[in-house]
Amino acid sequence: MGKLGVIIVAAGKGSRMGTAESKQYLQLGQKPILVHTLQLFQNIHEVDEIILVVGADDVNRCEAYVTGYALTKVTRVLAGGAERQDSVRQGLQALQEGTEWVLVHDGVRPFVKIEHVFECLAKAQEVGSAVLAVPVKDTIKVVDAADKRIQSTPDRRSLWAIQTPQAFRLSLLQEAHEAALRDQFIGTDDASLVERLGAAVHVVEGDYYNIKITTPEDLPWADWILHNVRGEERS
Structure with missing residues (x-):
């Protein structure tokens, strides 16, 4: 296969965390x-390079992490753009010549299982694009935003919660981003941009x-996963 690049997106401010940091x-x-996430992909032999996209004020800090x-x-x-997809697009433009496949991953998902990364990549190499996901456990309701009235209840069997990494043939994802930029479309993830192409x-x-x-x-749960399931600090 051609070169494999990884784009780690970590440009968000994270206001929902309620911390200054x-x-x-x-x-x-x-x-x-973020370092846990970066080390996970650093240690995957098949990864040729990682592009890290962060807030403009954090570039120096992250360069220090790299060293x-x-x-x-x-x-x-x-330095990332105004929207997440702007940041991804900048990352795509920075990938080395000869890169054929790309994984896009959230900087705050440090616990993806390596085997699942490979399975996602393998599926993308088979069909062009693939994303990690899990079936939803809860009943999901479609709710009117104004008066909070339930409008419908989708069949849970058809609902999946989408994760990252998301894996793509680079040329396909580039085409999807160019189309979104041209049409001024903002998607919820990279897969939604590819879906717009009919792929x-x-x-x-x-x-x-x-x-x-x-x-x-999420923090206590993350600490438990780190020490008991997936992190290098697990007992």
Whole structure:
């Protein structure tokens, strides 16, 4: 296969965490959350390079992480754009020539299982694009935003909670981003941009430990996963 690039997006301010510090820089065990995520992909042999996209004020801090934690596969630390997809697009433009496949991953998902990364990539290489996801456990309601009245109850069997990484043939994702930029379309994730092209995106089942650390309630759960399930500090 051609070169594999990874874009780690960590440009968000993380207002839902309720801390002065952005969530990706909060300590988890002995290291910032973002460093756990970067080290996970650093240690995957098949990854050729990592592009890290962060807030403009955090570029210097993250360059220090790259040096201090010997993250040799991080080739660029870029300042992100106004929207997440702007940040991803900047990352796509920075990938080395010869890159054929790309994984896009959230900087605050440090616990994705390596086997699931490979399964997602393999599915993308088979069909063009794939995303990690898990079946939803709860009953989901469609609710009117104005008066909070329930409008419908979708069949739970058809509902999946989408995670990252999301894996794509690079040329396909570039085309999707260019179309979205041209049409001024803002999607909820990269897969939604590819879906707009009419291209098939397949889900690969991950697990519920691949959490996105977003709110204060996530931190104790993340610490437990780190020490008991997936982190290098587990007992």
